[in-house]
Amino acid sequence: MQSLQTLLHKVQVLNTIGSLDVPVESIAFDSRKVQAGVLFVAVRGVQADGHAFITKAAEANAVAIVCEELPVEKNSAVTYIQVKDSAEALGQMASNFYDNPSAKLKLVGVTGTNGKTTSVTLLHKLFRELGYHVGLLSTVQNQINEEIIPSTHTTPDAVTLNELLAKMVKAGCTHCFMEVSSHAMVQHRVVGLTFAGGVFTNITHDHLDYHETFDAYIKAKKSFFDMLPKGAFALVNADDKRGLVMVQNTRASIHEFSLRKATEFKARIIDNTIQGLHLEIDGNEIWCKLIGAFNAYNLLGAYGVAVLLGEDPTETLTVLSALDSAAGRFDYIVSDSQITGIIDYAHTPDALENVLNTIQQIRTPLQKVITIVGCGGNRDAAKRPVMADIACRLSDKVILTSDNPRFEEPQTILADMQKGVKPLDYKKTLSVLDRKEAINTAIMLAEPNDIILVAGKGHETYQEIQGVKYPFDDKQVLQETFQQLGK
């Protein structure tokens, strides 16, 4: 419990009606979760405007209401606070409510289109191995040391986020590695947090359904570096042409990593095989279990973070070389008849291209590459034809299928993908709407030693259709189908 006055510390308040000397039991931004003693924050969203639920929150005995526009009818038992930006106020108040947990540990945020989960997962494992108590906030799962707390978003909402950070502090964590999504930046989910450092992996086409233009998407990512404090580090991938754009206005100290330029943290790929990567990092040779050139960036970035946080470079490399990747990232199984099934979360054009390029590098001329790919519903539609084209360009056979259709018609998503298939590629492309059927078809078509890539869903253990999550696990379906078909 905190007093309303305490919660408003650092919040830009425009107007106050009622007492600030009232206790707040908890903070809610959803009126349906309001009960006596709760502070309700009215946030404007994509589907609804929280301001429409102010009366409902007051009726549910909210102790106070924070909003951008004061309601005409007010309840005398409620304190009303008018602020410039409710989402921003929510971030700051959530942090205040939990006594600013982010300032009590070294919090490092990773942003970028691809590689966030892989990077934070590597960092979590690395710092655990180095002997620290460590928290993790990621798309796959949140963690306090080895305790797993399911995640619903890549970056949790401000209240959940601070609650988790407070639990980490209580458990003795000294570090936390978290993903910072562009949605989180626009929605101010991380406002009020004190970061020890930030990392930029890369930026390519994604989420334009939400941000509308690529420029706005870049600005959302950049705003993370704008908020980093003096004394923090900003570590950027210098091989991405937006790397330095990200840190144009940051107060943090700028550091770069690269595979192509002479930067502070530098790596070179000596060999890239299905067994892993043979790298030279800052003059030291190491073997890593992660596969694919893109993972050299994730490993180098994690190494840079560790060094910037004061860890010994040699010890860091020794631990990194023994680490596995995050679940569903270039995960693979080999069937009895030597067909390799790769499961990868590539759900953006860039990721798909990287994964397929990696497969092309490690395949032999006799192995066929069969790609199964779909695109999510209620997400950026522009990437659909592009992903289908990439799959065709870099595979011998392509099966277009369904991903998480969410509230869209699966057939419409498939039709959007089909538009990207060039006439020359018609012959190598099949469309099988049912994902299980698609996997079955790929295995039927595969001959011994071929490679099947199942892209887009990685670690996900469900398929989301019309708001319902049905159990579905690409890896499990692959394994079962190999057995059923005796391959």
Ligand SMILES: CC(=O)N[C@H]1[C@@H](OP(=O)(O)OP(=O)(O)OC[C@H]2O[C@@H](n3ccc(=O)[nH]c3=O)[C@H](O)[C@@H]2O)O[C@H](CO)[C@@H](O)[C@@H]1O[C@H](C)C(=O)N[C@@H](C)C(=O)N[C@H](CCC(=O)O)C(=O)O
């Ligand atoms: C597009 C998006 O990010 N939406 C998020 C947003 O929802 P919204 O803007 O649609 O909210 P809304 O339904 O319009 O409601 C506005 C406000 O009114 C409130 N409300 C609503 C109804 C009611 O009866 N009472 C009430 O008070 C809501 O609680 C909300 O505060 O705010 C919600 C509450 O925090 C989030 O759960 C929701 O995430 C949705 C589920 C989602 O799918 N988000 C994805 C796209 C997302 O955030 N992804 C990113 C990145 C992924 C990546 O990197 O690839 C992530 O960080 O996970």
Ligand SMILES: Nc1ncnc2c1ncn2[C@@H]1O[C@H](COP(=O)(O)OP(=O)(O)OP(=O)(O)O)[C@@H](O)[C@H]1O
């Ligand atoms: N550094 C990288 N550069 C380009 N592609 C990458 C990189 N790292 C991983 N990928 C590809 O992107 C996919 C997603 O990786 P990861 O889950 O680490 O990214 P993410 O940024 O967390 O994605 P999300 O936005 O969904 O949270 C991987 O399965 C792989 O195909």
Ligand SMILES: N[C@H](CCC[C@H](N)C(=O)O)C(=O)O
């Ligand atoms: N964090 C990403 C995950 C996409 C995964 C893919 N399987 C899909 O459903 O589009 C998003 O919410 O856009």
Ligand SMILES: [Mg+2]
């Ligand atoms: Mg992620």
